[in-house]
Amino acid sequence: MRNYHITTVWGIPIRVNISLLVFLPVLAWLIGSGAQIEFYAGIVGGLAGTELDLVRLQAGTTPWLVGTLAAVGLFVSVTLHELGHAWAAMRYDLEVESITLWILGGLASFKQMPREWNREFWIAVAGPITSVAVGAVCYAGVLALPASATVTLFVVGWLAVTNVLLAVFNMVPAFPMDGGRVLRALLARNRPYASATRIAARIGTAFAVLFAVFGALTFSPLLILLALFIYAAATGESRTVALSDLLDGLTVGDVARPVALTVEADASIEDLVDRMFADRSSEFTVTENGEVIGVVTIEDFRALSKAEREADTVADLMETDLPRMAADSPAFDALVELDTARASAALIEGPDGVHVVTRADFASAMEMRRLVGTSGPF
Template structure:
């Protein structure tokens, strides 16, 4: 979904997802509803040391004002929470690509995430610590406000309570929430990073199922959405770490197969079909003047008639806009490049010439790694 850039903090782009813009009026209404105001007025009054006049909070359009201020304040708090993560990451010289606010909160995106348990631990806890400090700051403002500033007292007090709840909720060991990352970092002290991720992901999946059950029983769509997010994110990160572990230490040059089956770009498609039958292969590397220029597969010509196969050349069908990778690039980064470009193959440039690497090559390399160590991530 579309994101809108709103500002920069410490050079980090702050973006708002369209889901938040759509949900913000709903959130303002939910917070400013009579039930929410009545539920929190007593708590806020106890914190402020005075009794809040609920009739003032419910008069006219005041609930909308309260709801809007509280909703905006909540996402400012979420931004501060994510900036806490970003600040900790920057202390370890990590690049923060962006902070995105969306319907479920915020997300600080790092270009690379450290595998050292100490770094992950402090980056993970920095967000909840920031939320606690924000809550304390709101409480200090609450105490300093005059007793007759009813709306301001309620909003600031509500933010004080909400920030503390936000910190506590984020520390649940539901990977990949902050508490789940703290759990993984502690597990990684005495086991491999992949094994720690696998365990944390299983616990995160269990929490996702629990949230889903509670969400269904209590008709809470936000909890269901959170459950789906945790389940998908935990499963996805577990797979990513497992792949990275299997490909660790390999370059894309190591993974790429030597170019064996080639066909000239000027050959007819009919010649290509004959070669595929003879070689029992569905993919060929295409060359021109001895240089690799593309790839052609059976899918590229299966819709052609026999007449078209005799008239068209391989150059008319071959895929040439393949990613070009340096042979020294890490195998995992190369696989990410293929996924990002939705490509099935890539051209690998090396001092020995240009080769083609396919997803099948990565699969073969990972299978060999898996067979080498029975206790691997799979």
């Protein structure tokens, strides 16, 4: 879904997802509903040591004003929470790519997560600590505001309570929430990072199931959406770490294979099919004047109609928009780039010429690593 850039803090782009823009009016209505105002008015009144004027809070369009201010204040608080993570990451010289606000809160995207347990621990807890600090500042505001400032007092008091609840909820050990990352960091103190991730991910998926069941019983779509997010993110993180471990220490040049089977770009489709049968290969590197310019596979051929097969050449069929990478690039980074580009292969430029790497090459390398247990290149 589309994101909109709203500002930049410390060089970090702050973006708002369209899901949040759609949800904000709903959230404002939910907060400003009579039951919510009545419930929180008692809590805020207790914090302020005074009784809030419910009639004034619920009169006319005031509930909409209260709900809108509280909803916007909540996502300002979420932004500060994510900036807490970002500040801690930057203290360790880690690059923060962006912060995105969406329907379930905020996401700080890091170029690379640290594997040192202490770094991940402090980056993870920095967000909840920031939320508690924001809650404390809001509480100080509640004590400083006059009792006559009913609307402001309610909104600031609501934010004080909500920020503390935000910190507490984020510390639930449901990986990849903050509490789950803290759990992984503590597990990684005395076990391999991949093993710690698997354990934290399993606990995260267990919480996802609990959230889904509770969300279904209470008819809470947001809780069900959160459960789906936790499940997908936990399993995805576990898979990513496992792949990273299997490719650790390898460059893409170690994984890539030399260009052995080639076909000229101006060859006919009929020539290509003959070559596929003769060489028993479903994939060829395409060359033009001795230079590698693309890749063609049997899947590309299958997508052609009969008329196209008779009229087209390999140049019409091949995939040309392939990523180009240096041979000394880390293998895992190359796999991520290949997936991001949604390409079937990548061209690897090294001192001994251009090689080709496909997902099958990565799969073979990881399977060899898993079977042999070696930590070095092949």
